[in-house]
Amino acid sequence: MYAQMVKSTGEGVKSLDEMEPQERAFQERINADVKIEPKDWMPEGYRKTLVRQISQHAHSEIVGQLPEGNWITRAPTLERKMILLAKVQDEAGHGLYLYCAAETLGVSRDEMTEQLLSGKAKYSSIFNYPTLTWADIGAIGWLVDGAAIMNQVPLQRCSYGPYSRAMIRICKEESFHQRQGYDIMMKLVKGTPEQKEMAQDAINRWWWPSLMMFGPSDTDSVHSAQSMAWGIKQNSNDELRQKFVDQTVPQADYLGLKVPDPDLRWNEERGSYDFGEVDWNEFYEVLKGNGPCNAERMAARRKAWDDGAWFREGLMAHARKKETRIMAAE
């Protein structure tokens, strides 16, 4: 049984024998690959873990519009502007599906936003880095969406139905995003020496932050063991990071770009790449709010929330009026 398997690596994960009957029945459903739906009984920890992960994922999609949105007016051609605009709109849509999925767990969108603005909820570390050149838009599509797909394809099999179904739609769009990023990189490496240099500079700056997207190493991951036992996560952070490196290094080779890792080498025995240690100090500093763009991103979200206050108030007033009219007619 999966739950017992996880116990050997994860402290605090109960085995089936240690569970009360209701919790045991719940775990057995998960072990049998039956989806959990909003009205089903679930342990409070399962609900909280999902709210945390899904809302943080939703916030990431929304905050993730900012670094790319920055380039919409500066994209080099009309076609590139249209593609980038569509991509950024897709990210907004992903955020909305995910907020809706989290709402099925009894948390409102306003509460989730308040948690983001108060610093209680996180969003992905990757969006705290600046987009300095057009090549960064290529690198985001190729590396950031590439890492996002690697992480999100297994989430399509998440045990919670609404999250799993949202991920199926999102993954379809993410693969277009990854292709458009790679296409930008292809154009740049085939261009002038300056353009190729710009592409190399972008991979130099985005490579390590992309590896950080998968989260802390397995030994430091707080939630993995329980999340895997609950079928929320299917793979550990390090497993997915390794898969991403194995998939992406040949793509960099094809582009003629150098991955900025002196320790990167093919390991014949393991059939995958050995790679250097992520700078975990940098990762945790970004999580604490000390990344290059944390303050700017949060200021943008706060401004959007404040600017929308009149609209939210208007909607509520309209809903109240409508309700009063319906009640008066009854």
Ligand code: FAQ
């Ligand atoms: N950044 O115990 P674990 C995208 C936090 S979407 C910030 O391993 P878990 C699309 C973690 O929350 C990108 N915080 O946690 C796009 C926890 O803190 P907490 C977002 C991070 O949840 C592309 C603590 O560290 N994707 O890119 C990060 O089991 C282009 C301990 O970590 C998702 O959210 C990080 N990188 O595993 C959009 C996917 N890593 O909550 C626009 C869904 C870890 O206790 C443009 N999420 N932390 O305060 C997941 O798969 C998981 O939540 C992980 C982390 C794998 C991110």
